[in-house]
Amino acid sequence: xxxxxxxxxxxxxxxxVRPGGSPPWARARALQAVRNVSFxxxxxxxxxxxxxxxxxxxxxxxxxxxxxPASRRQALWQGADLLAMGAxxxxxxxxxxxxxxxxxxxxxxxxxxxxxxxxxxxxTHERGLPRHEVRSRAAAMLERVGLLPEHMxxxxxxxxxxxxxxxxxARALIVGPRLVxxxxxxxALDVSVQAQIVNLLQxxxxxxxxxxxxxxxxxxxxxxxxxxxxxxxLGRVLEHAAAGELVRAPRHPYTRALIAAAPVPDPAxxxxxxxxxxxGELPSPLAPPSGCVFRTRCPIVRDACADEVPxxxxxxxxxxxxxxxxxx
Amino acid sequence: xxxxxxxxxxxxxxxxDGTVNAVNGVDLAIGAxxxxxxxxxxxxxxxxxxxxxxxxxxxxxxxxxxxxxxxxxxxGLDEGALNRIxxxxxxxxxxxxxxxxxxYMRISHQMTEVxxxxxxxxxxxxxxxxxxxxxxxxxxxxATRIxxxxxxxxxxxxxxxxIAMALLCRPRLLIADEPTTALxxxxxxxxxxxLADVRARFGTTVILVTHDVGIVAGxxxxxxxxYGGRVMESGPVARIFAAPHxxxxxxxxxxxxxxxxxxxxxxxxxxxPLGTNLLPAGCPFAxxxxxxxxxxxxxxxxxxxxxxxxxxxxxxxxEGVA
Ligand SMILES: Nc1ncnc2c1ncn2[C@@H]1O[C@H](COP(=O)(O)OP(=O)(O)OP(=O)(O)O)[C@@H](O)[C@H]1O
Ligand code: SF4
Ligand SMILES: [Mg+2]
Numbered sequence: 001x002x003x004x005x006x007x008x009x010x011x012x013x014x015x016x017v018r019p020g021g022s023p024p025w026a027r028a029r030a031l032q033a034v035r036n037v038s039f040x041x042x043x044x045x046x047x048x049x050x051x052x053x054x055x056x057x058x059x060x061x062x063x064x065x066x067x068x069p070a071s072r073r074q075a076l077w078q079g080a081d082l083l084a085m086g087a088x089x090x091x092x093x094x095x096x097x098x099x100x101x102x103x104x105x106x107x108x109x110x111x112x113x114x115x116x117x118x119x120x121x122x123x124t125h126e127r128g129l130p131r132h133e134v135r136s137r138a139a140a141m142l143e144r145v146g147l148l149p150e151h152m153x154x155x156x157x158x159x160x161x162x163x164x165x166x167x168x169x170a171r172a173l174i175v176g177p178r179l180v181x182x183x184x185x186x187x188a189l190d191v192s193v194q195a196q197i198v199n200l201l202q203x204x205x206x207x208x209x210x211x212x213x214x215x216x217x218x219x220x221x222x223x224x225x226x227x228x229x230x231x232x233x234l235g236r237v238l239e240h241a242a243a244g245e246l247v248r249a250p251r252h253p254y255t256r257a258l259i260a261a262a263p264v265p266d267p268a269x270x271x272x273x274x275x276x277x278x279x280g281e282l283p284s285p286l287a288p289p290s291g292c293v294f295r296t297r298c299p300i301v302r303d304a305c306a307d308e309v310p311x312x313x314x315x316x317x318x319x320x321x322x323x324x325x326x327x328x
Numbered sequence: 329x330x331x332x333x334x335x336x337x338x339x340x341x342x343x344x345d346g347t348v349n350a351v352n353g354v355d356l357a358i359g360a361x362x363x364x365x366x367x368x369x370x371x372x373x374x375x376x377x378x379x380x381x382x383x384x385x386x387x388x389x390x391x392x393x394x395x396x397x398x399x400x401x402x403x404g405l406d407e408g409a410l411n412r413i414x415x416x417x418x419x420x421x422x423x424x425x426x427x428x429x430x431x432y433m434r435i436s437h438q439m440t441e442v443x444x445x446x447x448x449x450x451x452x453x454x455x456x457x458x459x460x461x462x463x464x465x466x467x468x469x470x471a472t473r474i475x476x477x478x479x480x481x482x483x484x485x486x487x488x489x490x491i492a493m494a495l496l497c498r499p500r501l502l503i504a505d506e507p508t509t510a511l512x513x514x515x516x517x518x519x520x521x522x523l524a525d526v527r528a529r530f531g532t533t534v535i536l537v538t539h540d541v542g543i544v545a546g547x548x549x550x551x552x553x554x555y556g557g558r559v560m561e562s563g564p565v566a567r568i569f570a571a572p573h574x575x576x577x578x579x580x581x582x583x584x585x586x587x588x589x590x591x592x593x594x595x596x597x598x599x600x601p602l603g604t605n606l607l608p609a610g611c612p613f614a615x616x617x618x619x620x621x622x623x624x625x626x627x628x629x630x631x632x633x634x635x636x637x638x639x640x641x642x643x644x645x646x647e648g649v650a
Contacts, residue, residue, distance in 0.1 A: 052512035160600040161370075190369040190539065192616075195583045195596030202593070217513065220585035224594055247587055261513045263542035265584045267566045270546030278514040281482045297514075 004040040005078060005178060005211050006064075011037045012071040013059040013235075017286070031286050033059035034070075035235045043178070046205060046212040048226025048243060050219050050258070054285055056235040057215045061181045064213075065097055066090055095125045098172035102184035104164030108156040114167050115152035118142060121171045141170045145200060162193035166200070173204065179211040186221060198225055219262055223247050228318075231255050234285055234293040237312075241319035251321040254294045292323070300325055331360040331501060331533050332381070337393035339376045339385065339557075349607045350376040352557040353393070355631070358550075360500070363527055363534040365544040365565065367580075368554035369601045374537045377554075378503050382420055383410050397501070415446050419494035423506035425486040429478045435489055436474040442496050461492040464529070465522060484515035491522060495530065502526065505537040520547045542584050545569060553577050556602040556612030559631065563638035573640040576613045611643065619644045 013034040018026055034056040041047050051057050063070035064082070075082040077093060085093070101107040108117055118138040123129060129137075139152060145166040156164055165185060172180055182201065186194040202225055205212050216222050222229055222243070229246045231239040231254065239252040250256045257278045264270055280297040283289055289296050295305040302325065312320045339351035351373040358364050368374045380391040383402065395402040397413060405413075422428055430438060436455060439462075443454035455474070462470035465488040478486060487507055494502055504523060508516040524547055527534050536548055544551055544565060552562040553574065561574035572578045582595040599616040608614065614624040621644060629641045 052514065162600055190601055191541070192369060192580065192583045192597035193600065195585070195594035196598070198585075198594050199596055218585070219513075220587050223587060224585050224591070244590070257514055259587060261517050262587050263517075263540070263546060264586065264588055265542045265545050265569065265581055267545045267569050269588070279518070281484050281515060282512065 002042050003078075004076075005043045005045075006041040007074070007076040008040075008064075009038045009074040009076075011060070011063060011075055011083075013056070013063045013068055014071055015059075015068075029286055032288070033235050033285065034063065037230075037237055039230060039237075039240065041179070041211050041213065043211055044205070044209045045228070046214055046226045048222035048229040049213065049215045049232060050217065050222050050229060051232030052217055052282055054234075054282060055232040056285075057217075057232055058183050059235075060232075061099065061183050061213065061215060064181060065094075065099055095175045096178045098175065098177040098180050100165070100168050100172050100180060100182040100185045102188055104161050104168055104188065105156055105159075107168055108164060108171075110156050113153050113155055114142060114147065114159070114170075115139065117156075117167060118170045118174050122174045125175045137174065138170075141174045142167070144204075145170045145173075146196075160193070161189050162196060165189065165197050169197075169200065169204070173208070177210065179213065181213045181215070183215045184217070185214070187216065187218065194221065201225060219247070219258055231258070234283065234288050236293050236309075237322065238294060239319075239321040240312075241316065241321075245316065245319055249316070249319075251315045251319070251326070252294075252323050253298050253300055255321075257297075257299070294323075329360045330357050331398055332356070332358040332535075333394075333396045334377070334381070335394040335396075337377065337380060337391065337395060339373065339380050339389060339391050341386065341389045343388060350389075350557055351380065351391075352607065354554075354557070354559055356552060356559075356562075358501075358533060358535065360533055361527070361531055362550055363524070363536065363548045365536045365538060365548040365551040366554065367538055367541055367544060367551055369539055369580075371601055371603075372554040373557035374539075374554055375505055376557075378420065378505055378535070378537060382414060382418065382503070384420075415442075416497050417499050418501045418503065419497070419499040420503040420505065421487070421490045421494050421507055423509045425483070425490045426478060428490055429486070431478050434475055434477055435481075439474065439493055439496065442493070446497065458492070458496065461495055462489065465489070465492040465495075467492070484511050484519065487511065487519050488522065491519075491526065495526065495532070498530065499532060501533045501535070503535045503537070506539070507536070508543065509538070509540070516543065523547070541580055553580070556608070558612055559639065559641065560613065561638075561640045561642075563635075567638065571646070573634060573638065573645040574642050575617050575619045575644070575646065578646060579616075579618070611641075619646075 015031045015033055016028040017031045018028050037060060049057050062068040070083050115138050118141055119134045122134055122137060147166055186197050198221060214222060214225050226243045229243050230237050233254050239255045250259055278297050283296055291306040291308055292310050295301045310322045310324050312322050315321045334354060334356040337351055337354045341348040341350060354377060366374050379385050381395050385391060391403055439458035440451060440454035443449040443457060444451055459470045459474055462474060467473055467488050508519050520543055523534055526532050548565050551565050551568055553560045555576050560576045579597045583597060585594055597616050602612050610625045610627055611629050614620050624643050629643045631639050631641045633639055
């Protein structure tokens with residue numbers, strides 16, 4: 001692997017929260033949304049992150065773009081420490097790292113036209129560009145993401161969800177980023193449109209040599225776009241492997257359950273499958289289980305699982321899982 | 329026996345920008361004890377069909393056509409008679425269970441109220457009945473948890489509570505509108521199994537409204553595919569999945585990202601779902617259809633029956649072998 005573009009070591013994110021329904025005088029508690037996450041991201045590589053809601057995926061993304069504070073060890077961007085940077089030092093990085101969000105319409109300013117939205121992103125980072133150049137570059141980018149010239153002058157509410165997401169992508173890409181973090185970019189879209197956007201992101205990633213971090217709760221979608229996948233559960237990474245290998249040969253019991261839960265659109269397969277499926281529910285992130293965070297729902301749990309947080313174990317080539325027992 | 333029959337149902341909404349045609353001439357026949365999936369993308373009219381059945385359309389909405397439940401016409405029925413059917417024979421649950429509950433009231437209160445009010449049960453008997461149903465819906469420690477408030481439950485647990493509540497009056501028909509959409513993948517399967525269980529144990533007819541064709545495969549017998557407020561195709565799930573007749577059904581099934589296949593690219597459908605302000609003269613899918621021909625834009629395809637149990641509305645249906 002070439003020198004990583006981004007190198008994250010033992011990253012954590014902690015919020016101070018008051019539990020829902022508690023009185024205003026109750027003491028705020030620490031919610032550890034992300035714990036001890038490490039990974040490397042190479043240039044032009046796509047890292048997929050899957051996990052259920054509240055597993056910490058978005059918090060990781062926000063920590064990387066600096067909108068929530070990370071309790072560090074380290075996040076190195078081409079060797080420079082992201083987490084130690086002040087706002088001033090981060091400024092040039094805001095161009096290198098762009099983000100695409102889940103709610104396509106909500107992420108766009110309703111008072112600006114598509115053309116203005118994309119142009120504004122460009123002029124924020126390149127002041128003093130001549131107006132006609134801004135306009136032609138914005139038009140070219142909108143066309144690149146599959147919109148028509150006449151769309152330039154329309155407002156967000158005049159677009160479908162899929163088209164809004166295309167505008168969001170154009171806005172992110174026009175500044176020439178190295179890394180684009182996509183946080184659930186297709187979960188609000190219909191399946192037919194979802195596929196369009198995933199394919200578009202895949203094309204752009206290849207053509208522009210971008211690195212992507214693609215966050216989704218849908219393993220099926222992630223598998224299609226990612227080179228490698230990290231599986232999150234209650235703020236921790238439980239497994240990390242090449243996408244094909246993770247789906248073909250999952251080693252962590254949670255990953256196995258996730259794969260078993262993914263519906264296969266084929267009645268013959270579905271009916272033949274025994275109803276395994278996980279019992280129970282995600283514990284509260286305010287009171288995660290001791291030891292292995294998955295143990296309260298794990299089908300192969302043992303007494304020892306409550307004692308110690310399992311270390312990441314090498315289970316194959318470039319494949320690690322946080323479970324000492326083989327689910328085999 | 330056909331429990332619910334919908335004939336030529338249309339739902340329109342009058343808005344400042346003109347008329348919205350949400351549902352356009354839909355026919356359905358749902359047999360007692362069946363589990364039927366109504367599938368479609370957002371805005372295809374799935375929910376409005378159900379609201380029309382329940383008499384719950386928004387104030388600017390109007391339904392035309394016919395909806396008969398066990399022989400009784402529901403459209404235009406007076407409020408009192410409709411309420412009697414609604415409270416005792418048809419129940420509905422929604423995507424977000426929180427919206428159906430009063431956040432300031434204990435679950436015990438919300439569940440027993442139905443029974444004491446509508447069935448004249450004593451509070452004690454009602455409480456026992458409610459706990460029994462929570463128990464049957466696999467809510468752990470039901471007797472304790474019934475005393476809690478809605479926000480003290482997780483999303484999946486709350487959906488169980490709602491299903492239990494829906495069953496209090498032993499309805500003959502349960503309509504579940506996207507009941508698992510807001511839930512996590514590993515909890516989704518639990519709720520789907522629970523719905524199957526409800527049908528088996530109580531003999532309830534279940535209509536599952538969903539945009540997710542994936543979950544239909546394992547959990548329903550019959551399916552109805554909607555597009556632009558019209559039925560594109562209907563029939564037994566196994567037969568439609570094996571050989572869809574309608575190009576839209578085919579495209580929809582192909583677009584689902586699959587873990588069990590190594591496709592390089594996802595197969596998308598070009599363009600966007602139909603806006604409801606326009607009512608195309610021809611086939612609603614024509615603008616996105618890979619098999620479209622000139623006539624499709626002009627003439628609306630009629631519903632045909634290529635086999636006794638299948639319906640398709642297309643000028644150039646796909647041949648099936650199943
Ligand atoms: N009160 C209303 N006034 C105007 N239009 C409405 C109203 N209620 C619903 N509609 C429109 O009716 C159409 C069909 O809506 P419906 O809720 O049945 O879609 P759906 O298939 O359930 O979609 P989803 O998957 O998003 O829930 C939509 O275009 C919707 O915007
Ligand atoms: S009627 Fe024509 S446009 Fe509609 S689905 Fe059939 S072939 Fe396609
Ligand atoms: Mg709906």
